Amino acid sequence: MTVDALPAATLPERQPVRIDRAAWLALPAVIFVLALFIFPFGYGLVLSFSPLEAAQGWLANYAKFFADPAYYGTIAKTLWLALPATLINVGASVPIAYRMRVPSGGQRFVTTLLVIPITLGTVLIADGLLTYLGPQGWVNRILLGLGLVDSPIRLVHNYTGVLLSLVVSGFPFTFLLTLSYITGIDPVLAQAARTLGAGPWRQFKEIYFPLLLPGLAVAFCLTFVQAFSVFPSAVLLGAPAGATRVISIAAYEAAFENYDFPMASAVAMIMGLVQLAITVLVLSGRRLVYRGPVGGGKG
Amino acid sequence: MFMRNASQTRAGAQAWNIAIWVVMIFFLVNVGAMIATVLLNSFATRWLGTWFPAGLTTRWYSSAWSEFQLGDVLFVTMQVTVAVVALSALIGVPAAYALARAEFPGKRIVQLLFLLPMMVPPITYGIPLATVLYKVNLGGSLAGVILANLVPTVPFVIMVMTPFIEQIDPKLEAAARVFGANTFRVFVHVLVPLLAPGILAASLMVMVRTIAMFELTFLTAGPDSQTLVVSLYYAAFAAGVRAGQSISAMAVTYMILTLAWLLIALRFVNPTQLVTRVKT
Numbered sequence: 001m002t003v004d005a006l007p008a009a010t011l012p013e014r015q016p017v018r019i020d021r022a023a024w025l026a027l028p029a030v031i032f033v034l035a036l037f038i039f040p041f042g043y044g045l046v047l048s049f050s051p052l053e054a055a056q057g058w059l060a061n062y063a064k065f066f067a068d069p070a071y072y073g074t075i076a077k078t079l080w081l082a083l084p085a086t087l088i089n090v091g092a093s094v095p096i097a098y099r100m101r102v103p104s105g106g107q108r109f110v111t112t113l114l115v116i117p118i119t120l121g122t123v124l125i126a127d128g129l130l131t132y133l134g135p136q137g138w139v140n141r142i143l144l145g146l147g148l149v150d151s152p153i154r155l156v157h158n159y160t161g162v163l164l165s166l167v168v169s170g171f172p173f174t175f176l177l178t179l180s181y182i183t184g185i186d187p188v189l190a191q192a193a194r195t196l197g198a199g200p201w202r203q204f205k206e207i208y209f210p211l212l213l214p215g216l217a218v219a220f221c222l223t224f225v226q227a228f229s230v231f232p233s234a235v236l237l238g239a240p241a242g243a244t245r246v247i248s249i250a251a252y253e254a255a256f257e258n259y260d261f262p263m264a265s266a267v268a269m270i271m272g273l274v275q276l277a278i279t280v281l282v283l284s285g286r287r288l289v290y291r292g293p294v295g296g297g298k299g
Numbered sequence: 300m301f302m303r304n305a306s307q308t309r310a311g312a313q314a315w316n317i318a319i320w321v322v323m324i325f326f327l328v329n330v331g332a333m334i335a336t337v338l339l340n341s342f343a344t345r346w347l348g349t350w351f352p353a354g355l356t357t358r359w360y361s362s363a364w365s366e367f368q369l370g371d372v373l374f375v376t377m378q379v380t381v382a383v384v385a386l387s388a389l390i391g392v393p394a395a396y397a398l399a400r401a402e403f404p405g406k407r408i409v410q411l412l413f414l415l416p417m418m419v420p421p422i423t424y425g426i427p428l429a430t431v432l433y434k435v436n437l438g439g440s441l442a443g444v445i446l447a448n449l450v451p452t453v454p455f456v457i458m459v460m461t462p463f464i465e466q467i468d469p470k471l472e473a474a475a476r477v478f479g480a481n482t483f484r485v486f487v488h489v490l491v492p493l494l495a496p497g498i499l500a501a502s503l504m505v506m507v508r509t510i511a512m513f514e515l516t517f518l519t520a521g522p523d524s525q526t527l528v529v530s531l532y533y534a535a536f537a538a539g540v541r542a543g544q545s546i547s548a549m550a551v552t553y554m555i556l557t558l559a560w561l562l563i564a565l566r567f568v569n570p571t572q573l574v575t576r577v578k579t
Contacts, residue, residue, distance in 0.1 A: 020401035021482065026409060029394035029453055036450050037416045037424060044427025092322065099319045110323065112565060117330050119561045120554060121511040123528050127535045127550050128333040131340055131543070136348060138332055168330060199308055222418075229420035232513055236535050248422045252518075261430045268426040275423065 048266035061266035071267070074247040075274060081159070081234075081246065082227035085166035089174040090220050094212070097178040098204055102187075111179065114172035122169050126233040129165055130156055161237035162244045166227050174223045181215030182208065217286040221279045228275055247271045334554070341547035363548035366541055367530055375441065376510060376526040376556075382445045383452055383509045384502045390449070391456030392498060396490070398457065399464035413454040421451065421514035429518040439521025447515040452505045459504065463497035464490075496567070503564035510557050527553050 051060035065071040100107045117125060133139050133155035140152040155161055189211075190203045198206065231248040238244025251271060255264030341359055343352030363369060397403075398410065416424070428447055429438060437443035467490075475489045491498075513528045520529055531553050534546045 019403045023397050023401035023403035023406075025393035025401075026397035029390050029457060030409060030412065032390055032449070032453055033412050033416060036428065036446060038412070040427040040431040041424060043431050047427070047430065095315075096319050096323055099316065110327075111569075113327055113330075115561065115565070116334075116558065119507055119511060119557050120334075121513060121528060121557075123513050123532045123535070124337075124550055124553060125333070127531065127546065128337045130535065130538070131547070132329075132333040132336040136346075138336060138350075141350060168333070171326065200312055201308075225418070225420055229422040229514075231422050232532055236532070251422075251426050255426055255429070255518075261433075264426050265430060268423055272419065272423045275420070 044265035045269055047262050048269050049262075051262050052260055061263050062270075064263065065266060065270060070245075071250055074245055074250045075270070077244065078228055078230070078246040078248075079274075081162055081166060081230060081244065082224055085163055085170055085227045086174075086220060086224040088167055089170045089223050090178070090216065092171060093175040093178040093219070094216070097175055097182045098208060100179065101182045101185075103183070107179075111176060114175060116172075117168055118172050118176075122165065122230075123232045123236075125165050125169050126236040129161065129168065129233075129237055133161060133164065156237055158239055159243045162230065162234050165233035165237050166230060169233070170223055170227055173226070174219055177219045177222065178212075178216065181219065182212055184215075185211050214286050217282050221282050224278055224282075225275045228278075229271065247274075337547050337550050337554070340544055341551045343544055346544075359542070359544040359548040360552075362542070363545045363552070366545055367534060367549055369527075369530075369549065369552060371523075372525060372527050372530045373552075373556075375524055378441060379444055379448060379516070379524075379526055380506055380509045383448045384505050386445070387449055387452040387456045387505050388498055388502055391453045391501075392460055392494065393486075394453075395457045395460035396464055396486075398461045400469065413457050416450050416454045417458065421512070422518075424450070425515050425518040428515070432519055438519055439524065441524045443519045444516050444524045444526070447519040448509050448512055450515065451512075452509065455505060455508070456501045459501040460494070460497055464494065467493050500564070500567040503560065503567060507557060507560045507564055510560065527556065 048061055049058045051058070051064075053060065056063075100110065131137055135152040135154075139155065140149075143149045143153065144151075155164070185208060190207045193203050193207050229248055230246055231252070234240060234244045234246045234249060238246075240249055247267065248271065251264050251267035254260050254267055339352060340346060342355045342357065344354035344356045346352040394413070398406070398413075425447070428450065432438040432443045432447065437446065471493070472485050472489055475485045480488065510526070511528060512526075513532060516526050517529050517532065520526070525533070527549075531546075531549055534541065534549055538546060
């Protein structure tokens with residue numbers, strides 16, 4: 001497509017300000033995101049205020065959500081899965097990524113292996129864990145063989161199965177993200193601290209950790225948001241009618257089992273709102289800590 | 300006193316090191332064993348109450364092929380993936396060029412606009428998106444699945460390609476313009492050859508992501524437009540209806556498909572690039 005072919009009249013922001021001609025190349029992508037991301041969100045928002053039974057008023061879907069424990073209970077159930085999973089994944093990622101911050105063959109090997117569970121995705125992990133953690137699976141056979149348990153323990157079709165799947169799929173993601181932040185910190189800073197007599201622990205506490213915190217806040221948010229939108233493993237590995245009836249299941253049921261799209265949109269909006277709330281909370285906490293260059297030298 | 304402290308610290312650091320490696324290896328071994336379970340189960344004649352299957356067979360693959368119509372499913376998966384890769388490059392690369400080279404009012408808003416679909420998880424925006432697609436009669440069709448899958452991949456291509464274009468010397472384009480090339484010719488004859496490695500890497504990553512994209516395809520696909528990962532979900536959901544080994548055979552097919560492309564992608568990109576999406 002040539003730039004000149006674009007109709008200038010429909011374009012926003014026709015101002016006397018100079019606009020590089022190449023800027024119009026972004027137009028198809030802007031239109032695409034507006035049409036397939038922003039518009040559906042707006043449409044969903046409006047739809048959520050237009051309940052199927054119009055007589056009940058425009059807030060009926062939200063009123064229904066917060067009156068019915070089958071709906072409002074999903075927030076607590078999802079948080080109860082997503083927060084521990086996020087804390088485990090972030091908590092484990094920091095020391096391990098710190099240990100592996102220096103580029104090496106081992107680092108490349110481990111990062112390559114960790115990309116595999118990310119690539120396979122949650123459906124395959126759920127399917128695999130179903131057998132692996134099941135009563136006949138290797139985990140239970142090993143526990144029985146070691147005499148740690150007398151009978152197979154229940155690891156699937158309950159809370160534990162979903163939490164474990166969130167660790168399997170979430171940890172590699174959090175770790176690689178943390179690693180990319182930690183390798184962005186100039187090691188010269190820590191060398192300076194070492195010259196002044198700081199051991200590994202103090203180098204971490206005084207140099208790396210404060211510089212890592214802003215990145216860690218982002219990693220926390222992304223991990224949390226992913227865990228909060230858990231769906232396939234909550235159905236396959238969990239108890240989708242009980243302990244792991246997460247909010248995405250409620251939204252899916254409303255849309256594709258009850259064909260109540262306004263209600264489904266309301267649930268999706270609430271899900272987005274909780275994710276936004278936690279993200280804003282964590283990222284605003286970030287302002288309290290150091291923000292600035294993570295490079296050494298002339299900065 | 301100093302000496303004892305130093306040796307204590309060293310012993311502590313040693314223990315810490317070992318602990319870290321133990322955790323990491325424990326994690327990787329479990330993931331490996333999980334994959335091995337699926338692999339072994341797909342070849343098992345019978346596997347109940349023992350460490351290893353009673354015998355090995357390949358018949359589950361042919362039964363999975365016919366039971367789950369894997370031929371049709373793979374053809375749909377291929378159509379979706381090819382279309383998504385091509386369209387996301389076609390829409391995303393010019394936009395990345397604009398962000399890398401051009402100044403315009405509202406650039407920061409446009410950048411934020413492209414960041415949003417990667418920050419919001421698919422299941423959150425997938426439900427309103429599916430609602431809209433069903434409203435315009437694209438829900439349940441191949442076109443709908445392709446459109447939905449483009450929502451995260453177009454911004455992804457833009458995000459990968461923008462820094463890539465920034466590091467190409469603008470003088471090369473200026474030289475072409477001096478010799479009378481218009482924007483289109485500069486794009487085809489100068490930029491595309493220079494951008495080819497970046498486009499290749501981005502396309503491979505889009506490919507892997509699209510094959511593995513469950514949520515958006517699940518919410519928008521009809522019976523004839525399911526990709527492999529969605530069929531796998533339905534098979535696992537209805538476990539008990541079919542032999543477990545059949546589902547495992549399907550899972551292995553899916554694993555081979557994704558991991559083959561991952562292997563190719565890893566020749567061109569660093570593993571961390573597959574996840575690093577947001578810079579502080």
